Amino acid sequence: MKYLDEYRDAEGARKFASLLARITTRPWTIMEVCGGQTHAIVRFGIDELLPSGITLVHGPGCPVCVTPIEMVDRAIAIARRPEVIFCSFGDMMRVPGTCSDLLRVKAEGGDVRMIYAPIDALEIAARNPDKQIVFFAVGFETTAPANALAVYQARRRGLRNFSMLVSQVLVPPAMQAILEAPRCRVQGFLAAGHVCAVMGIDAYGPLAARFGVPIVVTGFEPLDILHGITMCVQQLEEGRVEVENQYVRAVRPEGNRRARDLLAEVFCVVPREWRGIGEIPLSGLSLRPEYSDFDAERRFPAEVDSRRSIEPSLCISGEILQGLKKPSECPAFGRQCTPESPLGATMVSSEGACAAYYRYRHVRTEATTDGA
Numbered sequence: 001m002k003y004l005d006e007y008r009d010a011e012g013a014r015k016f017a018s019l020l021a022r023i024t025t026r027p028w029t030i031m032e033v034c035g036g037q038t039h040a041i042v043r044f045g046i047d048e049l050l051p052s053g054i055t056l057v058h059g060p061g062c063p064v065c066v067t068p069i070e071m072v073d074r075a076i077a078i079a080r081r082p083e084v085i086f087c088s089f090g091d092m093m094r095v096p097g098t099c100s101d102l103l104r105v106k107a108e109g110g111d112v113r114m115i116y117a118p119i120d121a122l123e124i125a126a127r128n129p130d131k132q133i134v135f136f137a138v139g140f141e142t143t144a145p146a147n148a149l150a151v152y153q154a155r156r157r158g159l160r161n162f163s164m165l166v167s168q169v170l171v172p173p174a175m176q177a178i179l180e181a182p183r184c185r186v187q188g189f190l191a192a193g194h195v196c197a198v199m200g201i202d203a204y205g206p207l208a209a210r211f212g213v214p215i216v217v218t219g220f221e222p223l224d225i226l227h228g229i230t231m232c233v234q235q236l237e238e239g240r241v242e243v244e245n246q247y248v249r250a251v252r253p254e255g256n257r258r259a260r261d262l263l264a265e266v267f268c269v270v271p272r273e274w275r276g277i278g279e280i281p282l283s284g285l286s287l288r289p290e291y292s293d294f295d296a297e298r299r300f301p302a303e304v305d306s307r308r309s310i311e312p313s314l315c316i317s318g319e320i321l322q323g324l325k326k327p328s329e330c331p332a333f334g335r336q337c338t339p340e341s342p343l344g345a346t347m348v349s350s351e352g353a354c355a356a357y358y359r360y361r362h363v364r365t366e367a368t369t370d371g372a
């Protein structure tokens with residue numbers, strides 16, 4: 001398939017692997033930020049092609065995984081209200097809250113609908129004027145423009161029965177939090193190409209300079225990732241600290257100006273809680289005061305204040321999302337926690353690291369364990 005096969009070429013992968021073997025003289029630990037990159041790495045065995053000194057650790061770039069359990073509980077409580085039609089992307093439907101999930105609310109009779117674009121929720125609002133339509137706006141900078149557009153359009157169309165439960169997060173502050181953590185072992189980053197396609201690469205220069213880490217904006221196909229790792233290792237070996245762009249076919253330095261303008265029109269930057277990590281300053285987006293009428297947290301305040309949320313004690317997804325541990329190091333992995341019966345969001349999401357290990361490596365993990 002054109003534009004896909006060329007980035008999955010086995011010969012090209014072997015060339016990057018042998019180049020990496022030649023240039024690597026010391027151990028290096030590199031974090032891929034995005035969950036999409038994590039899945040590609042595990043699915044295509046990219047980590048197994050690398051010289052033994054290069055360790056890839058997985059970052060917090062799965063939006064579903066980092067949505068705090070309090071927010072999931074809030075969504076569940078709102079979705080249970082009889083006057084509400086609750087709309088969400090499919091990934092959030094099975095993310096466990098403290099006692100339930102959205103799919104279970106639907107099974108119990110709640111009007112919970114899976115949609116493919118936030119703008120679809122506006123059409124539902126227009127067709128159901130006697131109902132309250134709530135959209136669960138989860139994601140990074142990649143989904144934020146479409147969510148911003150939904151609110152912008154709702155105001156223009158006068159759809160007063162539409163609101164958004166906002167749990168938008170930002171990547172650069174999370175990278176900073178990872179670098180500031182005492183146990184951080186990350187020496188270089190593969191930044192998420194699609195985030196940079198929206199936001200540009202300005203935010204990464206100060207991070208690279210302050211913490212002395214190379215950052216390579218990287219795509220999502222196997223050759224993109226191998227190329228990004230090679231660029232990162234070249235910097236590390238040469239003692240350079242720069243922001244480089246591997247994903248030039250999609251990322252312009254300034255990003256997408258119209259999308260950024262729309263984000264600035266609708267959202268403001270706020271502190272946000274990250275599941276398993278805690279609050280990170282200036283790491284989230286919230287609706288600006290001019291759009292606060294569309295804020296589901298204001299429209300349903302009882303659901304906001306009365307929740308008591310508890311993370312499952314066995315789940316170590318917070319350490320996995322910070323690159324401190326791998327899913328196979330979780331004692332519950334593949335035992336108490338499976339995709340059919342998940343304890344944490346990282347086992348549910350299509351971008352979650354635990355889901356990737358379960359899908360592509362679980363059989364081998366069991367065989368290794370049994371044979372040990």
Ligand code: SF4
Pocket residue numbers: 314315316317320327330331332333334337338342343344345346347354
């Ligand atoms: S395997 Fe399950 S319990 Fe363990 S970290 Fe992943 S989601 Fe949490």
